[in-house]
Amino acid sequence: MVLLVTLAVVASVARAAGTGPGTDFHARWLAGVRFWSGAPLYVLEPGVSENTYPPFAAMVFQAFALFPLPVAAGLFYFANLALVPAAFLLTRRILRRAWPGAPGWWPLALAGACTVEYFLSNLNAIHPNTALFVLVLLGIAWHLEGRDIPAAAAFVGATAIKLIPVFFVAWIVVRGRTRAALAVAPLILAALALPIAQRGPARGIQDLREYHAALLGGLSHGRVIQEYKNHNLAAAVYRLTRPPDLPQERDYRVITLSEGAAQGIYRAAALLVGGLFAGSLLWLRRRGEPVSVFEWCAAFLTGHLLSAMTWRGHLPTLLFVLAAFFAIPWRTLPRPARAAWWAVALLAGFAGLSGRDVVGRDLHYAISGSGALTALQLGLFAWSIALMPRARRTWETSAARPLSPGGPA
Numbered sequence: 001m002v003l004l005v006t007l008a009v010v011a012s013v014a015r016a017a018g019t020g021p022g023t024d025f026h027a028r029w030l031a032g033v034r035f036w037s038g039a040p041l042y043v044l045e046p047g048v049s050e051n052t053y054p055p056f057a058a059m060v061f062q063a064f065a066l067f068p069l070p071v072a073a074g075l076f077y078f079a080n081l082a083l084v085p086a087a088f089l090l091t092r093r094i095l096r097r098a099w100p101g102a103p104g105w106w107p108l109a110l111a112g113a114c115t116v117e118y119f120l121s122n123l124n125a126i127h128p129n130t131a132l133f134v135l136v137l138l139g140i141a142w143h144l145e146g147r148d149i150p151a152a153a154a155f156v157g158a159t160a161i162k163l164i165p166v167f168f169v170a171w172i173v174v175r176g177r178t179r180a181a182l183a184v185a186p187l188i189l190a191a192l193a194l195p196i197a198q199r200g201p202a203r204g205i206q207d208l209r210e211y212h213a214a215l216l217g218g219l220s221h222g223r224v225i226q227e228y229k230n231h232n233l234a235a236a237v238y239r240l241t242r243p244p245d246l247p248q249e250r251d252y253r254v255i256t257l258s259e260g261a262a263q264g265i266y267r268a269a270a271l272l273v274g275g276l277f278a279g280s281l282l283w284l285r286r287r288g289e290p291v292s293v294f295e296w297c298a299a300f301l302t303g304h305l306l307s308a309m310t311w312r313g314h315l316p317t318l319l320f321v322l323a324a325f326f327a328i329p330w331r332t333l334p335r336p337a338r339a340a341w342w343a344v345a346l347l348a349g350f351a352g353l354s355g356r357d358v359v360g361r362d363l364h365y366a367i368s369g370s371g372a373l374t375a376l377q378l379g380l381f382a383w384s385i386a387l388m389p390r391a392r393r394t395w396e397t398s399a400a401r402p403l404s405p406g407g408p409a
Contacts, residue, residue, distance in 0.1 A: 008081045015126065016074030021385045022047045025073050025126035032061030035195070038203060042210040050214070052309070055195040055207040056160035061116045073126055080123050088112065090137035090279050091320045095327065097144045098293050102327045111322035114352035132158045136165050140296055142173065148180035153187055160191035164303040164314075167277065171299050173289060174281040183279055212372035224266070225309055228252070228369035232310040233273065236374035237266040252369040276385050290390055297321045298384040301377050311374070321380050322348055328387075332395040344379040349378045 019025055019400075027049035035058040036043050041050055051058070064072040088108060095102050117211045122129045139154030156174055158165040169188075196204025224234045226245045241257040242249065257265070277298050300317045304310045330341045342367070351372045356364040387393055 002275075005117055008078055011081070012074045015077045015124075018069055019126065021051070021069075021075035023073075024049050024125070025076070026069060027051055027067050028126075028128070029052070029064040029072050030064035032063065033057040035059055035199070036062050038199060039209045040210065040239040041207050047211070052214075053162060053213055053404055054160060055190045055199075055204070057162065057199065058162060058207075059091070077126050080130050083134050084119055086134050087130060087137060087316065087319060089321050090134065092138065092297075094140050094144065094320075095323060096307060097141075099327065099408040107326035108319075108323045109361045111325045113320050114322055114348045115316060115319045116354060117355040117358075118312050118315040118318060120355075121311065122316055125311075125313050126286060127313050128161065129314050130316050131317075132162055132165065133304040134337050136168055136300075136317075137154040137320065139168060139172075143176060143180070143209055146177075147254075148177050149183050151176070152180045152183040153340075156187040156353070157186060164307050165299075167299040167302045168296075169280070171281060171295060174285055175209070175295065180387065190235060206323075209227055212331055217375065224263075228365055229255065230309055231368070231371075231377070232307050232316070233305045233374060233378075234308075235310075237269065238262050238369035239369055240371060241265070252371075257368045258361075273305050273381065276381075280385055280388050284388060287389075289388070292388060292390070292393070293324045294387045297324050298381060298388065301384060303376070303382040305377055305381065307409040312368075318348075321384070325380060325383060328383075328394040334394075340379075341383075344376070346377060347372065347376045369397075 030048065031051050031053065033039075033225065034043075035055075041055060052059075064076065066072075067075065083399055091111075092108055092370050093106070094107070096190055097354060099309040127213060133160045135154050139151045139158070142148075142151035152169075152172055155165060159169050169184060181200070187230065192208070195207065198204075199207065224238050224245075226235055226238045226242070226249070228239065228249060238245075239252040240254050241262045242259065243256075270400075279297070297320065300321055303318070304314065307314070326342065328341065330338050333341060351367070353359070354364055354367040354372070359367070390396060
C-alpha cells in the first residue's frame with residue numbers, strides 16, 4: 001500500500017508539472033478563480049478552453065482556486081487516482097446487492113480491462129468524470145440501502161456539476177420511492193440558488209443566462225461537434241454522412257447527405273433513444289416491475305449518446321455497464337441472442353483496446369472516427385432496454401431475491 005501511494009504521489013507531481021495555461025484543467029481552475037472573485041464565468045479568451053460547466057460546478061471548483069494551478073492539478077490528479085478503486089468497489093457492491101447470484105469478480109475484471117483506456121484518458125486530462133461517476137454510483141448504492149434523500153442529492157449534485165447525469169434524476173423520479181422523488185425539486189432549486197446566493201442575484205442570474213447562451217443555446221439549435229474523438233450519436237451520424245467540419249479532420253463518410261438529412265437522421269435516432277429510455281421506465285413503473293441494474297446501465301448510456309460531447313475520458317462509466325453486461329449468463333440465452341452477446345462483447349474489447357499507444361495513430365483515428373465506440377454504446381443500450389423487464393432475464397429463478405419497484409423490499 002505504501003508503494004502504491006508513493007507511486008501515486010510521484011505520478012501526481014509529474015502530471016502537475018505539465019499542467020499549465022491552455023489545458024482543460026486550467027479552464028476548470030480558472031472557473032473557480034472567477035467564481036470566487038465575482039468575475040464573469042463564460043468569457044472566451046485566447047488560449048483558454050471554453051468553460052462548458054454550469055455555475056454550480058464553478059462554485060465547486062472554488063476549491064481549486066485555493067491553490068496555485070500546478071498544486072491544484074496535482075491534488076486533483078491524486079484524488080482521481082484514488083477514485084478509480086472506489087469506482088470498482090462501488091460497482092461490485094451494487095451488483096452484489098441488486099443482482100443476487102451474479103458471477104464473482106471476473107465480469108468486473110473483464111470490464112476493467114476494456115475500460116482502462118477511458119480511465120487513463122480522464123486521468124491524463126485531469127477531468128472530473130471519474131468523480132462524477134463515483135458520485136452517481138454512491139447515489140445508486142444509497143438508493144439500494146433505502147437512503148432516499150442522499151441518493152437524490154447525489155444524482156442532482158452530479159447533474160448540477162455536469163448535465164449528463166440528468167437521466168439518473170429522471171430515473172429516481174419515475175422509479176424511486178416517493179420520498180426521493182419529492183426531494184428532487186427542492187434539491188434542484190438549491191443547486192440553482194447556492195451560486196446565486198454567493199455571487200449575488202444580478203451576477204448569479206446573469207451567469208445562468210450566459211451559460212445557456214454559451215453552451216445550451218448553440219447546441220439546442222443544431223450545432224454538432226463532429227471531431228473524430230466525439231463518440232456521441234450526433235457526431236457519429238455527421239462524420240459518416242457529412243464532410244469534415246475542420247480542415248485537419250479526416251473524411252469518414254460512407255455516404256454523403258445534406259445537412260438537413262443528417263440532422264433529421266440524428267434527431268430521429270435521438271428521439272428513439274430518449275423515447276425508449278423514458279417509455280421503458282414508465283412502462284416498468286406501471287407494471288410494478290422490480291428494479292434491475294440494466295435501468296442504470298441505460299441511464300448511463302442515454303446520457304453519453306445524447307450528450308453534446310462524449311470523449312473517451314467521459315466513458316469510465318462503461319465499467320459499470322460492461323460489468324453488468326459480462327455478468328449475463330450468455331449460455332442461458334437463445335441462440336440468436338448469444339450471437340448478439342458475443343458481437344457486443346468483441347466490440348467492447350476491440351474499442352477498449354484501440355488506444356493510440358496500443359494500435360498506433362492511424363488505426364486509432366480510423367477506429368474512433370468510424371463510430372465504433374458509438375456502435376458499442378448503442379449495442380449496450382439495446383441490451384439494457386431489452387433486459388429491463390424481468391421476463392426477459394431468462395437466467396433468473398424464483399429463488400432470486402428481487403428488488404421492489406422503489407428499492408429493496
